[in-house]
Amino acid sequence: MSGTDVLYPPLPQPDPLTQFFWDGVSEHRLVILRCDACGFYLHLPKVVCRNCLSTSLTPTEVSGRGILSTWTIPMQPFDPYYQSQVPYVLAVVELEEQPNLKLVTNIVDCAEEDLRIDMPVEVTFREVAPGCILPLFAPTA
Numbered sequence: 141m142s143g144t145d146v147l148y149p150p151l152p153q154p155d156p157l158t159q160f161f162w163d164g165v166s167e168h169r170l171v172i173l174r175c176d177a178c179g180f181y182l183h184l185p186k187v188v189c190r191n192c193l194s195t196s197l198t199p200t201e202v203s204g205r206g207i208l209s210t211w212t213i214p215m216q217p218f219d220p221y222y223q224s225q226v227p228y229v230l231a232v233v234e235l236e237e238q239p240n241l242k243l244v245t246n247i248v249d250c251a252e253e254d255l256r257i258d259m260p261v262e263v264t265f266r267e268v269a270p271g272c273i274l275p276l277f278a279p280t281a
């Protein structure tokens with residue numbers, strides 16, 4: 141591998157259940173599956189609402205705001221892309237739309253010593269490799 145090769149993270153592999161999520165990301169929109177019957181949000185996407193068992197579910201854009209539930213700083217990731225990113229913040233963010241509506245993501249634009257449980261964060265869409273956009277989170281401005 142030459143020094144000019146671009147490293148990619150493990151790329152999303154959309155399937156019929158998750159295509160809407162990645163379509164939203166490509167448009168810089170955070171879209172979560174929501175139950176038409178009871179309003180419950182589901183992430184990761186499922187075919188049945190675990191709150192009311194309805195199968196009528198619709199991708200719904202959310203605010204992109206939430207709080208930092210927890211994080212870690214991986215020091216020995218296996219993947220070459222993530223090895224190239226050390227140190228980075230692997231995090232779980234809880235979206236404001238619903239208690240325990242959580243995404244695994246990275247926190248960016250925040251020094252490690254400034255991270256706090258429950259700190260407000262908001263989504264930011266970053267092209268982490270050519271053509272590869274991921275929904276990451278940064279402290280709310």
Ligand SMILES: [Zn+2]
Nearest residue numbers: 175178189192
């Ligand atoms: Zn439901």
